[in-house]
Amino acid sequence: MAAVSSHAGMLSGSYRVGMDIKLDGISHHYGHTEVLRNISLDIPAGQIVCLVGPSGCGKSTLLRLIGGLERPGNGRVLQVGAPPADSLNPLTFVFQDFALLPWRSVKGNVSLVLEDHGIRGKRSKAIIDDVLNRTKLADFADALPKQLSGGMKQRVAIARALAVNPAVMLMDEPLSALDAQTRELLMDDLVALWTRQPFTAVYVTHNLAEAVRLGHTIVVLSRRPGRIREIISIDTPISERRAGDPVCQRKHDLLWELMREEARAADEELIDG
Numbered sequence: 001m002a003a004v005s006s007h008a009g010m011l012s013g014s015y016r017v018g019m020d021i022k023l024d025g026i027s028h029h030y031g032h033t034e035v036l037r038n039i040s041l042d043i044p045a046g047q048i049v050c051l052v053g054p055s056g057c058g059k060s061t062l063l064r065l066i067g068g069l070e071r072p073g074n075g076r077v078l079q080v081g082a083p084p085a086d087s088l089n090p091l092t093f094v095f096q097d098f099a100l101l102p103w104r105s106v107k108g109n110v111s112l113v114l115e116d117h118g119i120r121g122k123r124s125k126a127i128i129d130d131v132l133n134r135t136k137l138a139d140f141a142d143a144l145p146k147q148l149s150g151g152m153k154q155r156v157a158i159a160r161a162l163a164v165n166p167a168v169m170l171m172d173e174p175l176s177a178l179d180a181q182t183r184e185l186l187m188d189d190l191v192a193l194w195t196r197q198p199f200t201a202v203y204v205t206h207n208l209a210e211a212v213r214l215g216h217t218i219v220v221l222s223r224r225p226g227r228i229r230e231i232i233s234i235d236t237p238i239s240e241r242r243a244g245d246p247v248c249q250r251k252h253d254l255l256w257e258l259m260r261e262e263a264r265a266a267d268e269e270l271i272d273g
């Protein structure tokens, strides 16, 4: 039976700050197509869990199931512990295409999600100032999206997500619409943001360099139906990871091997089919 449920303190037996997500035997079909098979996974509070896997293996589907946009055919998404007391939206998405309103300024786009919750005036201003500072957008509060670069637009989308103080950010290829240089800069920004104030995220990406730079844990899904092929942890603190760092390079090479096998098998299936 499918379920999305909240169990405060289930892990420790007492109230705890922060909310973990626990995936318990998730499977999902679209019609006759089996998309995900028996996914069990812990997403601990304060960590970034990256999901990688070949195209079409079900990464975005899994994110939607975690976010409650769809219900899994089988298995459960458990919320363990409590979201922050002032969280307006515990599970908040950040998409690749920014999804900003073009006629609203930077601060107008952020204030919109607060208005939706009846937050206006001084309280709204304090939240907007905080998230624009954290995303280095304070000087651009009055700019319109069309005046901003792609990287800055995505920073606005991240600021908007932070404004609701989410327990978990669900990030679906947030950097993949950006050029390589902008991606690097935004990765630095995400590292700085997390280092100043750790957040919890499930981060879908095709880009292994992003996964190795940002992930505390990297989950490799197999080709469809997506199963957990491997879970790779990186102990190096994310603020200390550098390009060419031997530990990160080894993890990158291992990921690439796994991905290459899965992508090749997926390609062959397409040719056969």
Ligand SMILES: Nc1ncnc2c1ncn2[C@@H]1O[C@H](COP(=O)(O)OP(=O)(O)OP(=O)(O)O)[C@@H](O)[C@H]1O
Pocket (backbone or CB within 6 Å): 030, 035, 053, 054, 055, 056, 057, 058, 059, 060, 061, 062, 224
């Ligand atoms: N709403 C839907 N209805 C029917 N099929 C769907 C739906 N959403 C996704 N699918 C199918 O489910 C499979 C998994 O799609 P999904 O987008 O989750 O994969 P993905 O790993 O995120 O892919 P990519 O890396 O290419 O973005 C694909 O075969 C896709 O066509």
